[in-house]
Amino acid sequence: MTQPFDHVVIGAGHNGLVCATLLAKAGRRVLVLEARDTVGGMATTREFAPGFRVSACAHLLYALPEGLARELAAHGLEFAATDLATYALNPDGAPLVFQQGTVVGVDERDARAYAQLRTQMARFARVLARVLGMEPFRVTLKSWRERIAAGTLALSIRLLGKRQMREFLRIVGMNAYDLLTENFESALLKGALAFDATQGAEHGARSPGSVLTLLYRVAGLAGAGRLGTAQPRGGMGAVSAALAARARKAGVEIRTGSPVARITVVDDRAVGVLLASGEEISARSVISNADPKATFLKLLGPGYLDTDFVRRIDHFRAKGAVAKVHLALEGLPAFRGVPAAALGARLLVSPSMDYLEGAFNPSKYRELPEHPVLEITVPTQADPGLAPAGKTVLSINVMFVPYDLKIEARAAREQLGARVEAVLEDYAPGIGALVSAREVLLPGDLEREFGAAGGHWHHGALAFDQFFFTRPVPGAAGYTTPVAGLHLCGAGSHPGGGVMGTPGRNAARKILKEGSPHAR
Ligand SMILES: Cc1cc2nc3c(=O)[nH]c(=O)nc-3n(C[C@H](O)[C@H](O)[C@H](O)COP(=O)(O)OP(=O)(O)OC[C@H]3O[C@@H](n4cnc5c(N)ncnc54)[C@H](O)[C@@H]3O)c2cc1C
Structure with a gap:
């Protein structure tokens, strides 16, 4: 057994890092254990083709509190672009442009x-x-x-x-x-707002x-x-790197490549963790940035929970519905109606609500959309360092891609990639000829790579029955759990996902209000 920490945080996702920092700033000794070799979880940057880097999941910031962004500037965070406009692409003509509270292109x-x-x-x-x-x-x-x-x-x-x-x-x-x-x-206006x-x-x-x-x-x-929709320089991993630097400065110890196998419970209280390596670490409390299903069903184990609670966690809906497609391009694509100078904006393919519903419907039957709904960014426009000189990266969130697909993953990746490229061709004729590499990450791939149940954007559906005092489930809302000394701090707890750090911040505040862990 190593010297006990006040808190062990399982996972160095951005929420785990925010939570750990606030606790360390309050004088607690905090250790963060991350399974992957890098920090950040789904807020990360990686190479998807030789020389081409991209934000692997989250690619735009929509909700990072301005104050936190300012703090992170002192730890190296820079923005390649802020207050990005949204272009709602139009298959038949000029797009709509949303910027600074107005929309241009409608009557x-x-x-x-x-x-x-x-x-x-x-x-x-x-x-x-x-x-x-x-x-x-x-x-x-x-x-x-x-x-x-x-x-x-x-x-x-x-x-x-x-x-x-x-x-x-x-x-x-x-x-x-x-x-x-x-x-x-306007169908185009309704389609764009329905995307959001x-x-x-x-x-x-x-x-x-x-x-x-x-x-x-x-x-x-x-x-x-004022940040609005923003693109961090170096991709989303830059946000996590700055959060990790801030955490270390506050005294947090971060160990990557350290998957936790079990949460250790003694006398009905979480007292530490067992690493996959066999190392045991004791702590006065354990905080999980892993998703609720993994936390309770894998890391803790149902034996410490009553059957009703296990049933609720089992039924917590966490099947991701967003896939990620990354394209390496040999040059710059031309999207119809989008001036070259505006190519760094957020580009939407959701031309009407009927189109969107048509893409959503097959997901109910575990099928891929024929004509997918897309959120496209061209991160190399504002941040050329992400690709070799003169080359371009396209980062695409593809909506309504079911987790539990009927078809086998390899075929699904192929089919979805081809359909995304076919749709892009309608809006940016000739783009297909520029593609030199393509990566498709299905929700199942995201689950495998980043550990989040179902590869879910929010670690679990964000819906009325899984919101606020019922998030993730009654008995585990408000960052506490049925097991003393075990807390949650990730997107599966209130208020949910998106790169904003609010679950991590709220969890730290709650833990600090509970008083010194030494007193127990
Ligand atoms: C395809 C996709 C696109 C998205 N796009 C956007 C976007 O554009 N903008 C936006 O704001 N949000 C976006 N999101 C959502 C956003 O990425 C997530 O909500 C957010 O990153 C979740 O952060 P987190 O810290 O709560 O969890 P995570 O990022 O999932 O971090 C959890 C961490 O815990 C670690 N972990 C898990 N189990 C263990 C274990 N046993 N031992 C040790 N470590 C463990 C994981 O490795 C991971 O690092 C997107 C999500 C997806 C899937």
Whole structure:
């Protein structure tokens, strides 16, 4: 047994690093154990073809709090681009351009309706941002602290005013399809907004909860402030590298290449971990950045949990629905209607809600979309160092790719890659001839490589029944678990995924409020 630490954090994903840093800054001795050879988990950069590097999962920041970004600048984080515009690509002509709160390319009526909806969503997102930033309270509101938190939240909804409060309660449970149909005419505009209402999720625009996903994104962007949608220089791994440098500066010890095999429990309390190498490490508490299924079912083991809890974790929905496609190009593609100078923007292929639903439907039957919905970035535009001189990288999030595909993975990679390239050809004629290498990462590949259950963007579906005081499941919400001394700090806990560090920050705050681990 080594000298005990106050806390052992399982996983150096960005949330594990945020959590560890805050604890170390409060004087705790913290060890982070990472299975992979690099830190960052799904916020990482890697080479996918000789000389071509890319953000392997997350490729754009939408929700990194501005204050944290400023702190990370002191640890080497730079941005290649901030406040990126979104181009909603149009198969038949000019794209729509979203920038600085306006949309260009729609008629006056839609432009006005967009401004109105945006103002309203921003107002509602402020309420949601409050929810995202708080530690979930128990529905029983047993402590004064919980009652105050619930009261403050209720007040912030009430302060919207009667009309807006009613509207908030009306739309929050609606589906995006109906909301967008109520407001807009332009199919392209509705398609682009429906993308934001389904990003990272396994639901379509007509599914309940899609307005929540839209609000989640708007709330995240509000927290990002002037950064807006941003591209870190060096890819997403640069964010994790800066977080790791900040953690080490605060006194955190980080060990990579150290997979944890088991959480050690003595007298119903987590007291350390057993590494796959056989090394045992003791700690006064264990914090898991691994996803909830892995934490409870693999690392802890069902033997320490009651059957009802095991059933709930077993049913926690965590089948990823986003694949990643990386293309190495010999030159610069020309997207129809996108000036070369704007190629570094966020490019969407979601030309209508029907198109989006058409891509979503096959996923229900474990099939690949014929015409996929895409979020494309060309990271080499603002950060040429990611590829050899004069060459280009395309990084593409492909929505609605089911985890449990009917067909075998090798064939699925081939089929999906070809379909993505075929769609790209419609928007950037001639692009196929530029492709020198292609990588397709299915949700199953992401699970294998990054360890997150189902390769899921949020470590588990972000939906009303898996949100706030029921995230991941009742009995493990609010970063505590049924086992004393074991906490969660990753995307599977409140408020969910995206590179923002909020679950890690909230978890650290909760642990610090619980008092010194020495006292127990
Ligand atoms: C395809 C895809 C695209 C995405 N695009 C975006 C995007 O553009 N923008 C955005 O903001 N978000 C995006 N996301 C979401 C974002 O990447 C994640 O929500 C976020 O990175 C999760 O961070 P985390 O720290 O909670 O968990 P993770 O990043 O999953 O980190 C968990 C860490 O724990 C480690 N670990 C697990 N088990 C063990 C063990 N037994 N022992 C030791 N270590 C262990 C893992 O190796 C990993 O490093 C995307 C996700 C996917 C899948």
